[in-house]
Amino acid sequence: MATKRSKRYNKALEGVDLEKQYSLKEALKLLAQMPSTKFDETVELSGRLGVDPKQGDQMVRGMVSLPHGSGKKVKIAVFTENPKEAKDAGADHAGLNDLIEKIEKESWMDFDVAIATPTAMKELRKVARVLGPRGLMPNPKSGTVTDNIPEGIEQVKAGRVEFKMDKTANIAVIVGKKSFKEEKLEENTNKAIEAINSARPESFKGIYLKSLNLSSSMSPGVRLNLKELNA
Numbered sequence: 001m002a003t004k005r006s007k008r009y010n011k012a013l014e015g016v017d018l019e020k021q022y023s024l025k026e027a028l029k030l031l032a033q034m035p036s037t038k039f040d041e042t043v044e045l046s047g048r049l050g051v052d053p054k055q056g057d058q059m060v061r062g063m064v065s066l067p068h069g070s071g072k073k074v075k076i077a078v079f080t081e082n083p084k085e086a087k088d089a090g091a092d093h094a095g096l097n098d099l100i101e102k103i104e105k106e107s108w109m110d111f112d113v114a115i116a117t118p119t120a121m122k123e124l125r126k127v128a129r130v131l132g133p134r135g136l137m138p139n140p141k142s143g144t145v146t147d148n149i150p151e152g153i154e155q156v157k158a159g160r161v162e163f164k165m166d167k168t169a170n171i172a173v174i175v176g177k178k179s180f181k182e183e184k185l186e187e188n189t190n191k192a193i194e195a196i197n198s199a200r201p202e203s204f205k206g207i208y209l210k211s212l213n214l215s216s217s218m219s220p221g222v223r224l225n226l227k228e229l230n231a
Helices: 007-013 023-034 083-088 097-106 121-134 151-155 180-200
Strands: 043-051 061-065 077-080 093-095 113-116 160-164 171-175 209-215
Touching: 023 180, 023 209, 043 180, 061 180, 077 097, 077 121, 077 151, 083 093, 083 151, 093 097, 097 121, 113 121, 113 151, 160 171, 160 180, 171 180, 180 209
Parallel strands: 077 093, 077 113
Antiparallel strands: 043 171, 043 209, 061 160
């Protein structure tokens, strides 16, 4: 059964050649020209990787500090023995066993990013199977396991976003909002591509980035020219 598209989506499709690969500047202009929604859409960079998701040494994940932020208000939960410090630094939720109990008993996950101290991670492993599949488990590689909780919170609020490859070797990272000026989206996107490239597994041989697309929340994807991006 064919997917029914909205009039807005079909209108956006009129200006895009789905087979063509566009430069980043061209792609951003196309997104800007597409019909707008009543809300400020999130702009996302997504792609397909050549790695094998079944190989443990080929997992791709990381973080990137966007020069102009993500434009998204992020709810932060901090798992720590010192919740007052985290709250004072701007955490939306802070605690340890009490928060873990809420996750276990109430399936509570009212947060976008989780930060934990190294010692708190020992307790947090109890709910790793719940948080992990949702990309919410703190990880040293993404900077969300730290003894410097105030700095960790500051970095997340300043525009640090995480990315993680899924089970089908696809990856996606937020690069801003549609209301951002094209120059800011361009800088954010280039930074995100740089971070994805830096996360390439050392053991992998072959074509790493197979495709990249840029899209907003309600728009079709615009394919990017990898050669022009040096990706």
